[in-house]
Every structure is written in C-alpha cells, then in structure tokens.
Amino acid sequence: MPPKSKAGGAKKARAPAKRKLAEEFPPGEVLTDNAKKTWKLGSPVGQGGFGLLYLANEDSSGSVGAGEPYVIKVEPSENGPLFSELKFYMRAAKPDLIGAWMKSRKMDYLGVPKYWGSGFHEKGGKRYRFMVMDRFGTDLQKKFEGNEKKFPRKLVLQLGLRLLDILEYIHDHEYVHADIKASNLLLSYTKPNQVYLVDYGLAYRYSPEGVPKEYKEDPKRCHDGTIEFTSIDAHKGVAPSRRGDLEIMGYCMIQWLCGRLPWEDKLQDPLYVRDSKLRCRDNIDEFLKSCFPSENIPEEMKKFMQEVKALGYTDKPDYAKLRGILQQGLKTIGATDDKKLDFDVSTNDAGPPSVKVRVTFSRTSKNVNGAKKTASPAKRPAKKEAQASSEPAVKKSRGRPKKNS
Known part of the structure; x- marks a missing residue:
C-alpha cells in the first residue's frame, strides 16, 4: 500500500477484506x-x-x-x-x-x-x-524484462493481431477483459508461437443478453485495473467497455515498442496517471513524440490510437480495420505475419529504443497519496484510499496467482 499522506487531513484508509489462503493438498488428491x-x-x-x-x-x-x-x-x-x-x-x-x-x-x-x-x-x-x-508456459512480462524492456516491432504488431482475434471473440460473447498486460499473456506450453490472454478476474459482462450497459461514473470503481495501462473510463469509475480494452491494448503495444510510458514515473498517484492519459488522448501526436523522442513515430500506432479515440462507449469496434492498420505496419518494415513469435531484437525491426522521458503538462495533479516519485511499476493503487479532496477513492489490486509454467 502506498504511504498515507500526512498533510491535508486524509482519512484513514479502510483495510481490504481478508481472504483465506488455500491449504496445500498432497500429490494424488x-x-x-x-x-x-x-x-x-x-x-x-x-x-x-x-x-x-x-x-x-x-x-x-x-x-x-x-x-x-x-x-x-x-x-x-x-x-x-x-x-x-x-x-x-x-x-x-x-x-x-x-x-x-x-x-x-x-x-x-x-x-x-x-x-x-x-x-x-x-x-x-x-x-x-x-x-x-x-x-x-512463460508470460510475456518475463520475456519483456529479459529483452531489456524492448520487443521487436514485428513481434509487437503480431501480438496486436493475436489480441484483436482474442478481443473480438470475448467481446462477441458479451465480455470485456479489462486487464490486458504482458504478465497476463502466456505462451502455450507446447507451441511457443501461440500466445494466450489469461486472468479473467476483472472480466466484465458489458452486454448481458445483448444489451450494452450505459456509461455511468461510479466513484467506488475509480482507477480499477492495472494503473499504468488501465483505460480513462476506468480511471473515472466507468465500467469496462470494448473501447477500454483497445485503449489498454494500445498502451501495452506502445510500451513494448519504446520501453516506457510517460506516466510511469508516478504510478502511485492515480490522479496524475489519469490526467496524463487524458492529455495524451487529446493530443496523440505529442503523446507519441514523448514516447519516441529520437526516432520516427510508428504510423500504425498513431492510426490505432486515433481509431480508439473515435469510439463511443457502446460502439462496436471495427476489428477488420484495426487489423488492417497493424498489417500495414508490418508492410512498412518489409515483414509479414508469418505466425512466428521472434523475440530476438537483432533479427528484425525492433522499433525505437527505450528512452526514459517525462511529459510536462501545464497543470499537474497533486500526489494525493503522498508517495515519492518512483520508476518502479505498481500493479494497482490501494483500495478506497480516502482522499482529502472530493476526488474518488482508489482501488487496490487483488492478489493474483503466479502464472503456471
């Protein structure tokens, strides 16, 4: 849990409900x-x-x-x-x-x-x-960290195409995932060129019986998800949506290409992260320049984020158009989707190098949790940490099992 602010008269945070641990069963049970x-x-x-x-x-x-x-x-x-x-x-x-x-x-x-x-x-x-x-098998976060936090551009585009297949399926079956990230993407145990999206603990039935839920902000749900990737809707306490899944996917792809998202310096401050994402959505060009300051911006990521920005809360995404954008990205680098996941950055266009940057905005949010700036990723902020201001509460991450191997 992030340290509580000593100033501002913040109320004491409520402790999360205790969960009982499963006892270990002997082999053969x-x-x-x-x-x-x-x-x-x-x-x-x-x-x-x-x-x-x-x-x-x-x-x-x-x-x-x-x-x-x-x-x-x-x-x-x-x-x-x-x-x-x-x-x-x-x-x-x-x-x-x-x-x-x-x-x-x-x-x-x-x-x-x-x-x-x-x-x-x-x-x-x-x-x-x-x-x-x-x-x-192993998860992509381990691969990402083992690759010095850089994935080849071809690989990122192929992962994006596989994710679009997955999301179109689960969206068509009335669900959204809401927690897409490298640690929730696992390679097949026997087929290393296949990748699976796991961990549906935050999955949300956005369209029960074919009727989409309406947009509604709920202060109790603010910042739900994994803080560095979660959608702007989630930061506002709105239930997960199809556009939210695609927004999260876009943040993941950009991080895999450049190594770091602009708001990763203050992940303990959810309001700062939310405001950063709002400004980046409003100016996609500046957002991508901050991610790729020394290289050409991948045109496919600009077009992808523009498509996501144009979606309404209940809109059905044009998955075929999004696939076309990523496939055009492969053509740009002289590659094709050969269904092989190559993690070796020396074998194909790796995209821009990892550069640590911070976006400076005209208005910055207050660090309501009193946390020090850190470059270490935080999975989620503390649950319902009471604010001195009228800002909504912050939700804590849930315990998750380690991925199987």
Missing part, C-alpha cells in the same frame, strides 16, 4: 467436478494471495507427471476472484464454443484458455472451489 469427472492433483506450480495452482491429469488411476497439459486453480469457497473468473469461463470459454468460432473463421488457434471443468472439494471440514484449465 482427487477432485470431482460438477460433471462427475475426476481429476488428480500433482505438485503445486503457482501460488497467489488466495489460492494455489496444481498440475493435474484426468486419469485418476495414474500418477501426475511433470508434462501434464492441465492445471487446476483451487481457492477457499468464501473467496471471490476465482468465482468471478468462472462466470466468464463457463459462459464464453467452453471448448465447443471456441472450436466453432475458430472453424467459422478458418483460424489455426484462438488465444483464449479453454474451460475444462469446475466444482467444489471438501477436506478437513473446509470447502474449496476449483477450476480446470489449460497449462501454459
């Missing part, structure tokens, strides 16, 4: 899902603030090996994050739904994890919720 299918747990491969991630197989008669294709998330049934994810997976990620979508569009794969089952398990008088899903 058998779980039975709601369809009466049995799953056997292996070793834990990830641990978060609310639960554990285990290797698993669907043959309860055999042992669980190191190369199993499934993992199972387990958390105490009173906790909420996995329950929220389950809503999305059960409605939109069943294998037959994903398969039908891929077949209708003649796709080789779609980067949405498949839902294989879920249920409850009782042990020692305690009740646990679990969900079975695909196993994945």
Whole structure:
C-alpha cells in the first residue's frame, strides 16, 4: 500500500477484506467436478494471495507427471476472484464454443484458455472451489524484462493481431477483459508461437443478453485495473467497455515498442496517471513524440490510437480495420505475419529504443497519496484510499496467482 499522506487531513484508509489462503493438498488428491469427472492433483506450480495452482491429469488411476497439459486453480469457497473468473469461463470459454468460432473463421488457434471443468472439494471440514484449465508456459512480462524492456516491432504488431482475434471473440460473447498486460499473456506450453490472454478476474459482462450497459461514473470503481495501462473510463469509475480494452491494448503495444510510458514515473498517484492519459488522448501526436523522442513515430500506432479515440462507449469496434492498420505496419518494415513469435531484437525491426522521458503538462495533479516519485511499476493503487479532496477513492489490486509454467 502506498504511504498515507500526512498533510491535508486524509482519512484513514479502510483495510481490504481478508481472504483465506488455500491449504496445500498432497500429490494424488482427487477432485470431482460438477460433471462427475475426476481429476488428480500433482505438485503445486503457482501460488497467489488466495489460492494455489496444481498440475493435474484426468486419469485418476495414474500418477501426475511433470508434462501434464492441465492445471487446476483451487481457492477457499468464501473467496471471490476465482468465482468471478468462472462466470466468464463457463459462459464464453467452453471448448465447443471456441472450436466453432475458430472453424467459422478458418483460424489455426484462438488465444483464449479453454474451460475444462469446475466444482467444489471438501477436506478437513473446509470447502474449496476449483477450476480446470489449460497449462501454459512463460508470460510475456518475463520475456519483456529479459529483452531489456524492448520487443521487436514485428513481434509487437503480431501480438496486436493475436489480441484483436482474442478481443473480438470475448467481446462477441458479451465480455470485456479489462486487464490486458504482458504478465497476463502466456505462451502455450507446447507451441511457443501461440500466445494466450489469461486472468479473467476483472472480466466484465458489458452486454448481458445483448444489451450494452450505459456509461455511468461510479466513484467506488475509480482507477480499477492495472494503473499504468488501465483505460480513462476506468480511471473515472466507468465500467469496462470494448473501447477500454483497445485503449489498454494500445498502451501495452506502445510500451513494448519504446520501453516506457510517460506516466510511469508516478504510478502511485492515480490522479496524475489519469490526467496524463487524458492529455495524451487529446493530443496523440505529442503523446507519441514523448514516447519516441529520437526516432520516427510508428504510423500504425498513431492510426490505432486515433481509431480508439473515435469510439463511443457502446460502439462496436471495427476489428477488420484495426487489423488492417497493424498489417500495414508490418508492410512498412518489409515483414509479414508469418505466425512466428521472434523475440530476438537483432533479427528484425525492433522499433525505437527505450528512452526514459517525462511529459510536462501545464497543470499537474497533486500526489494525493503522498508517495515519492518512483520508476518502479505498481500493479494497482490501494483500495478506497480516502482522499482529502472530493476526488474518488482508489482501488487496490487483488492478489493474483503466479502464472503456471
């Protein structure tokens, strides 16, 4: 939690609700899902603030090996994050739904994890919720940091094309993701050229039964998401939307190209981040100049952000047009979408170098949390940190399990 301001008479922040931790089950524990299918747990491969991630197989008669294709998330049934994810997976990620979508569009794969089952398990008088899903490899944040925070331009455009496929699918199934970032993009465990968008704990059903939610600012929801990438709507407390997903995606792509977003020097101040994004939206040219001060600005990113800016809250994005913009970017650098994810910056156009910059605006926001300036990324600000002013509360990040490997 960021340090509380000593000035301004700020009220004491309310502590987040405590979540119980899942006890570790021994290898060989058998779980039975709601369809009466049995799953056997292996070793834990990830641990978060609310639960554990285990290797698993669907043959309860055999042992669980190191190369199993499934993992199972387990958390105490009173906790909420996995329950929220389950809503999305059960409605939109069943294998037959994903398969039908891929077949209708003649796709080789779609980067949405498949839902294989879920249920409850009782042990020692305690009740646990679990969900079975695909196993994945490393996440792109590790790749990004291992590449000195730089991705090749070709790779960024290819990741953008894969994300558009994913977002079009989940948007068509009434959901938005709301937390797109490199640490939520995982490579396939067996096919390193496939990337999947995971962690649907913040997924929001923006259009239940085909009726889009209306724009409404809610002070209790301000700044929800991951602070450096979250949308302007989210900063204002508005429920996630399709345009918000694309805005977040745009920030990610720009960071992957240049290494750093202009507001990363004060991530502990959500009002500063919000105001910075507002000014950058109002002047996209200046925003991109601040990100790429010593190189030519990637024209495709300018056009992409302009398209996102033009979207209304309930508008359906033109995914084909957005794909065309990114594909034109590939042509500009003499590349094609060969479906291969090459992380080696020496093999293709890596885009502009990483440059640490800060955008100076005519009006700056007050650091309401009293935090020192830092270049270290903060996942999310503290939940409902009361402000001395009339500004809305700040939401805290939720505990998340480490990604499976």
